[in-house]
Amino acid sequence: MKKSGKMTIVQIAEMAGVSVSTVSRVLNHKGNVDADTCARVEQIIFEQGYAPNRLAQGLVRQRSKTIALIVPDISNPFFADIIHGVEDVCTPLGYSMYLCNSNFDHDRESHFLVEMAERQAEGALLISAFLQNQELIHQLNRNSMSIVCIQTQIEGIDCVNTDDYAGLCHSIQRLIDLGHRRIAFLCMDKRGCRMRFQAYCDTLKKNGIPIVPEYIRESVETNHSENPGYSMARAVLSLPCPPTAIQSLNDHLAFGVYRATQELHLRIPQDLSVVGYDDLPISSLLRPALTTIHQPAYSMGEAGCELLIKNISSKRNAAPRERREVLFATRYMERDSTAPPREL
Amino acid sequence: MKKSGKMTIVQIAEMAGVSVSTVSRVLNHKGNVDADTCARVEQIIFEQGYAPNRLAQGLVRQRSKTIALIVPDISNPFFADIIHGVEDVCTPLGYSMYLCNSNFDHDRESHFLVEMAERQAEGALLISAFLQNQELIHQLNRNSMSIVCIQTQIEGIDCVNTDDYAGLCHSIQRLIDLGHRRIAFLCMDKRGCRMRFQAYCDTLKKNGIPIVPEYIRESVETNHSENPGYSMARAVLSLPCPPTAIQSLNDHLAFGVYRATQELHLRIPQDLSVVGYDDLPISSLLRPALTTIHQPAYSMGEAGCELLIKNISSKRNAAPRERREVLFATRYMERDSTAPPREL
DNA sequence: CAAAGAAATGAAAACGTTTTCTCGGCACTT
């Protein structure tokens, strides 16, 4: 039962007094093998606790049954929920997942991408990525590893998204309708949220509101011991003429904003309106409950993984497949963190 | 530059007019190779965008440079933070991580364990696991894959923990000192939190308070579309004689309790005291701020991964290594969700 | 009863690497 060191198929073969081919056949239940022999081999496999080496298997089968997940920040529950969705579709299909955390670092993102290709991942799910490495992405997608993006749009690459532009237009417009004119925008890296940023600018412009550079904050350092929303909020709220509303890139950053307002003894929404994005389960529990834009994280993960796996199959069958994009609807969740600004 | 299909080392060798051994030498910068030859080979490698197949590499080197993470629930930010800590130590060392989500399902846990061994993971971090599969764990740890536990104690296996027993004793005692006698305990699966459950029972007993089975709730189904804390709280609060305080296994479950109290129009802490465990960053932002027991998730991840990697090295060098356990201190964070019960 | 097919097995090639040998050539040392 308990042998030390690792068993290989040839040792099993020797013990059973058959060839490796036969052992392989019983292992994979394919090809014809005598019932007695089969039983004997299986017995020995069981006794020795033998399990095939999947690396070797993958090498000859030309199939690793592995996909890679590249997320910017595992600490953000939104990504965790996506991952959950991904896993629920890929695990039953026998795929394992590599997890890579880019920390919003563009170099790490590229680095992980090639590492995962080297490790023969059959596909990669690129979640909320920057768009710097388009060339690399296309090259990999063409040659080695199918790629699908979630919450990111790249030309020629399958993706699943929500309508960020519309969602954010709606949110900003709503703030303006409430009477806000000094609206800040907090994000991690503008390259990672082009559409939302564009929506912010366009909606302001459409309403004849000037865009104030000081109201637009990015957090570009990549080592976050604490929520970057906090420091950005502190910065923007200490301006001589601070904003009356903050649109945060996502709920996670908005949590940092909440903390900043507590320290500064500002009340939400009387002194400051705050809007998030994602609608994390926890966001409705905050007091005041966070106004935000709902995205179906879990379903996005599922959809992305399904797309990816279909792409992997078609690539193996050399079946051409046209690009596709799945788009989920957003829902504006107006709760208690938004109100008319004080001045009115 | 852009060729389709995958390059192999022999194709590179052919193009460069050298043997594979030479290409391998320049790839790994080991052994002597002529400067000119080297340059030529490197040029071709670059042009073709060639990258070595790590599966094949792993096969001959007998080293996958991979570890596995087995967590019960990726949606719980506590685990996400642990993962973050793990990653920050293993990535710089060239290790990649497999992520497995057991969904609190004991069978899935075991299944992942053997799958990861088959995939030649050099080690596994078993996080907040049940203790059903001890035999399997020991067998794997002996033969194929080093194992380290986080937030779990298994005899003979390295682990990193906080002093759960003391932490929870303190918390329950504090509730009792406030005047509570009807204290509920909510958890996922008692097997996954023996120490905490034991502490709960012992502290009640020590204070002469009877243990009421109805106050002890487990959530054993494994498919959670929503926070199990919610339904357990609803159940326990609808008892004829409901508890005046709830000790939740962790903060994540406590969030569900919060939601239940909102629906039932119960006020925390006036009508119900709630205590969590973990001290997630978000917990201090809730209103009322959640009383909880602090655990250093990130550091626990780091420590676990360091332990694991040291074990892997000693195993490779056949250097014996005595078992070790690293223990972090907990801190009781008394905030606004606890108060004397109403009846007093 | 001969021919044909099927069943059961083994040998060997293949997957893409690394690594150990081996070997010739050249530069030193005496």
Added chain:
DNA sequence: AAGTGCCGAGAAAACGTTTTCATTTCTTTG
């Protein structure tokens, strides 16, 4: 001039599988 040692390079074995091909034996079938 002979021995020593290093440098640069290739051949081939090894890693642990799967799979194709070949071979033998057995069972059909007309």
